[in-house]
Amino acid sequence: MKKRTVIVLAAALFAAAALLYLYFTGEGEGAGIPCMLYQITGFYCSGCGSSRALRSILHFDFYQALRYNAIFTLGLPLLGAYFGALAVSYIRFGKDKISGKIPMNLVWIFIAAALVYGVLRNIPMLSFLAPTTL
Numbered sequence: 001m002k003k004r005t006v007i008v009l010a011a012a013l014f015a016a017a018a019l020l021y022l023y024f025t026g027e028g029e030g031a032g033i034p035c036m037l038y039q040i041t042g043f044y045c046s047g048c049g050s051s052r053a054l055r056s057i058l059h060f061d062f063y064q065a066l067r068y069n070a071i072f073t074l075g076l077p078l079l080g081a082y083f084g085a086l087a088v089s090y091i092r093f094g095k096d097k098i099s100g101k102i103p104m105n106l107v108w109i110f111i112a113a114a115l116v117y118g119v120l121r122n123i124p125m126l127s128f129l130a131p132t133t134l
């Protein structure tokens with residue numbers, strides 16, 4: 001087996017172990033990643049609720065995942081496709097043949113959307129964008 005295949009398989013195993021851990025830990029058991037911005041300022045960032053959203057996705061509760069973090073939940077399939085294609089490219093060719101093909105405009109649009117989402121979810125009138133407590 002090629003060295004790069006072993007590296008990709010090891011990364012996939014690590015990701016699977018992390019997802020299993022997240023799947024089997026319940027709410028409030030410390031599996032969530034605490035947000036430094038929220039702890040310091042009390043404001044939600046674009047990523048707040050992402051680990052809870054991922055746990056909900058793992059339990060096929062997509063509505064709750066959207067309530068925790070909509071942009072993470074909607075962007076996850078794109079991110080998964082990107083990393084999947086990256087892994088295949090790395091195994092087949094030994095290098096990244098994917099990243100150069102992604103239009104930078106798309107990347108900047110996603111980054112801008114994430115920043116705007118981070119601002120909007122802190123406006124009281126748009127509190128439905130803030131992560132729910134349950």
Ligand SMILES: [Zn+2]
Pocket residue numbers: 035036037038044045046047048049
């Ligand atoms: Zn946060």
